Amino acid sequence: MFDALTRQPDDPLLALIGLYRKDERPGKVDLGVGVYRDETGHTPIFRAVKEAEKRLHETQDSKAYVGPEGDLVFVDRLWTLVGGDTINRSHLAGVQTPGGSGALRLAADLIRQMGGKRIWIGLPSWMNHASIFKAAGLETAGYPFFDVPSQTVLFDTMMSALQGASAGDAVLLHAGCHNPTGGVISEAQWLEIAAVVAERGLLPLVDLAYQGFGRGLEEDVVGLRHLIGIVPETLIAVSCSKSFGLYRERTGAIFAVTTSSSSADTVRSNLAGLARTSYSMPPDHGAAIVRTILSDADLARDWKEELETMRLRISGIRQSLAEGLRDRWQALGAIAAQEGMFSLLPLAEADVMRLRNEHGIYMPGSGRINIAGLKTAEVGDVIDKLKN
Numbered sequence: 144m145f146d147a148l149t150r151q152p153d154d155p156l157l158a159l160i161g162l163y164r165k166d167e168r169p170g171k172v173d174l175g176v177g178v179y180r181d182e183t184g185h186t187p188i189f190r191a192v193k194e195a196e197k198r199l200h201e202t203q204d205s206k207a208y209v210g211p212e213g214d215l216v217f218v219d220r221l222w223t224l225v226g227g228d229t230i231n232r233s234h235l236a237g238v239q240t241p242g243g244s245g246a247l248r249l250a251a252d253l254i255r256q257m258g259g260k261r262i263w264i265g266l267p268s269w270m271n272h273a274s275i276f277k278a279a280g281l282e283t284a285g286y287p288f289f290d291v292p293s294q295t296v297l298f299d300t301m302m303s304a305l306q307g308a309s310a311g312d313a314v315l316l317h318a319g320c321h322n323p324t325g326g327v328i329s330e331a332q333w334l335e336i337a338a339v340v341a342e343r344g345l346l347p348l349v350d351l352a353y354q355g356f357g358r359g360l361e362e363d364v365v366g367l368r369h370l371i372g373i374v375p376e377t378l379i380a381v382s383c384s385k386s387f388g389l390y391r392e393r394t395g396a397i398f399a400v401t402t403s404s405s406s407a408d409t410v411r412s413n414l415a416g417l418a419r420t421s422y423s424m425p426p427d428h429g430a431a432i433v434r435t436i437l438s439d440a441d442l443a444r445d446w447k448e449e450l451e452t453m454r455l456r457i458s459g460i461r462q463s464l465a466e467g468l469r470d471r472w473q474a475l476g477a478i479a480a481q482e483g484m485f486s487l488l489p490l491a492e493a494d495v496m497r498l499r500n501e502h503g504i505y506m507p508g509s510g511r512i513n514i515a516g517l518k519t520a521e522v523g524d525v526i527d528k529l530k531n
């Protein structure tokens with residue numbers, strides 16, 4: 144029966160991890176998958192995470208099931224970070240998920256369950272977005288969001304697409320630190336988006352995967368908070384992979400902002416039911432770590448400080464890259480003002496392959512670079528190789 148299957152291509156982004164590992168050249172540079180690296184090329188465990196793990200090791204006395212909704216204290220503390228006090232908490236349904244991808248999948252399943260058929264995605268987007276939504280049975284509709292040669296967000300195109308969407312359609316928005324472009328939506332633009340979304344009766348699904356890596360922990364959710372203050376119903380998929388460095392622990396949550404406590408209760412029961420038929424219950428360890436950090440003022444302070452040093456390192460690399468590249472591609476001066484781990488370079492796939500084969504510089508075929516993968520000492524050399 145397995146004969147009925149055909150070989151599926153490897154995920155091109157994740158395949159880069161293996162290709163890079165196999166490369167034995169000493170000067171190789173990994174600008175592929177989105178993980179933070181420090182100046183030594185290492186992806187560190189946050190000090191606060193290590194301390195939380197120690198405490199959990201000493202105090203945790205059971206591994207009995209938690210339940211399909213996960214750790215509700217984690218969910219509550221995480222919401223404080225994301226939403227602050229913008230909404231009445233009794234109108235909020237939150238469920239812990241296996242990472243941000245698990246949250247996106249649960250959101251897509253929920254949209255299907257409530258009769259939604261279509262989701263709008265600005266292009267380019269994270270390459271797994273459309274795949275996740277399609278796997279859940281949603282139709283995806285794309286519109287151009289970012290112009291690579293000029294490095295500009297196509298805000299008017301986005302607004303026209305939203306104006307043309309039908310009531311009940313879902314629309315995917317990146318909270319900030321846009322993956323893959325780094326393109327920034329201003330506060331004023333968020334207000335315009337929120338107005339159109341509310342007026343057209345659309346359901347926003349906001350992907351928040353890089354809180355703290357753009358302008359700062361609070362600053363990175365300003366747009367999102369405007370949105371939930373204006374639009375009656377919103378879904379928010381949160382990933383703790385980058386913000387807490389918990390990549391492999393698969394830690395995240397899906398939140399639904401609803402209009403009443405009874406609606407929140409119904410949504411929560413649907414999310415729990417969908418989780419139960421998919422993975423039953425989310426893994427506990429990462430959520431227990433985040434709960435421990437966010438429940439302790441000292442650990443939370445230390446985590447914020449370390450996150451801020453990461454943000455500043457990325458921002459510094461952005462400035463140097465922009466400075467070095469703008470004489471060859473003037474538009475790339477924009478990299479300095481972009482946010483988060485990624486920027487999208489105007490490279491053809493042949494250029495990407497040449498950089499990989501001749502120089503050991505790894506990035507996906509799209510030309511997306513993980514800025515956080517660069518060490519300061521490498522920037523000059525990488526700029527030279529990009530220019531030639």
Ligand code: LMR
Binds near residue numbers: 156178322
């Ligand atoms: C990325 O875009 O590199 C990250 O979000 C990792 C992933 O799962 O693709």
